[in-house]
Amino acid sequence: MNEDVTVLIPTLDEAATIGEVVAGFVERGYETVLVIDGGSTDGTQEIAEEEGANVVEQTGSGKGQAMMQGFARVETEYVLVLDGDGTYLPEDADALLEPLRDGEADHVVGNRFADIRSGAMPRLNRVGNRIINWSFRAIHRRDHRDILSGYRAMTMDSLGRMNLTAEGFGIETEMCVECVRHGIDSMEVPITYETRPAGSETNLHPIKDGGTIIVTLYRLAKTNNPLFYFGSLGGLSLLAGLGIASYVGYDWFVNDIPHEVLAIVAAAGILVGIQLFMIGFLSDMIVALHRDQRRRIERLERRIEEDD
Ligand SMILES: Nc1nc2c(ncn2[C@@H]2O[C@H](COP(=O)(O)OP(=O)(O)OP(=O)(O)O)[C@@H](O)[C@H]2O)c(=O)[nH]1
Numbered sequence: 001m002n003e004d005v006t007v008l009i010p011t012l013d014e015a016a017t018i019g020e021v022v023a024g025f026v027e028r029g030y031e032t033v034l035v036i037d038g039g040s041t042d043g044t045q046e047i048a049e050e051e052g053a054n055v056v057e058q059t060g061s062g063k064g065q066a067m068m069q070g071f072a073r074v075e076t077e078y079v080l081v082l083d084g085d086g087t088y089l090p091e092d093a094d095a096l097l098e099p100l101r102d103g104e105a106d107h108v109v110g111n112r113f114a115d116i117r118s119g120a121m122p123r124l125n126r127v128g129n130r131i132i133n134w135s136f137r138a139i140h141r142r143d144h145r146d147i148l149s150g151y152r153a154m155t156m157d158s159l160g161r162m163n164l165t166a167e168g169f170g171i172e173t174e175m176c177v178e179c180v181r182h183g184i185d186s187m188e189v190p191i192t193y194e195t196r197p198a199g200s201e202t203n204l205h206p207i208k209d210g211g212t213i214i215v216t217l218y219r220l221a222k223t224n225n226p227l228f229y230f231g232s233l234g235g236l237s238l239l240a241g242l243g244i245a246s247y248v249g250y251d252w253f254v255n256d257i258p259h260e261v262l263a264i265v266a267a268a269g270i271l272v273g274i275q276l277f278m279i280g281f282l283s284d285m286i287v288a289l290h291r292d293q294r295r296r297i298e299r300l301e302r303r304i305e306e307d308d
Pocket residue numbers: 009010011012013014036037038039058061062063066082083084085087120121150196201202203204
């Protein structure tokens with residue numbers, strides 16, 4: 001009954017859980033389970049195969065690269081992605097696929113914060129998620145509560161319109177940004193987020209990977225919200241310039257002390273700040289025009305495909 005779905009699971013040393021995850025989907029009628037393994041040494045590949053998954057070893061490294069390699073092999077209309085660490089439940093799969101089948105959305109993200117089991121996410125990761133989700137909403141103005149969720153369902157058609165490049169844990173962020181960029185309808189549905197069972201270890205380094213995710217988010221802001229991208233730098237430069245200028249002005253008027261060098265630094269800060277804002281405004285205009293054009297082209301492409 002789920003022959004139109006490929007279940008895609010990237011794994012790296014998930015022997016403790018992968019068997020149960022694959023079996024959970026096979027039991028529910030998902031016949032195509034594809035495991036892209038990053039060279040596990042704990043028997044993950046064998047266990048997954050035993051339970052009925054098609055196992056492929058990844059050619060590069062990182063969760064993002066594994067997912068892209070997996071996507072290239074999908075032949076069904078829909079693809080369901082999840083981690084192999086037992087933190088996501090097969091029971092939630094229907095809720096993720098339903099909006100795709102109803103034509104309500106093309107990209108569905110499982111919101112882990114709807115029902116998060118105690119101990120499922122360390123405090124540092126929780127704070128990081130909060131900051132990243134807030135930044136995403138501020139930059140892209142689309143209401144997402146959990147852009148880093150690893151449980152997602154999407155149509156292969158919408159996936160084909162995305163331009164994905166993030167090889168590591170930045171892939172989820174990139175997908176959400178690409179949805180905004182290409183006008184792909186995305187939505188969230190509540191899911192349960194379980195604790196990793198004992199004996200299963202995380203591959204995520206909160207500081208290093210969190211940093212990569214924030215850099216990805218900022219880098220991608222350039223083409224979706226250039227006013228934010230340039231404006232935030234411009235704002236900093238302007239603030240610094242104004243701060244120094246007020247100090248120079250104060251010492252000059254009140255204490256009669258001149259600061260020539262600082263005055264030049266302040267002027268440079270203010271000028272660079274204003275220029276960055278101007279660049280931001282102009283880029284914003286270009287991006288808006290470009291987006292209009294691209295959407296029109298994509299609509300035409302789809303119409304041509306439908307006619308064929
Ligand atoms: N193929 C492949 N899979 C990976 C790689 N890194 C992580 N994964 C898998 O990607 C999924 C998510 O990784 P996790 O370590 O669980 O990261 P996370 O879910 O963000 O962090 P936790 O909160 O600790 O679970 C898991 O199924 C991992 O086994 C990799 O380099 N290659």
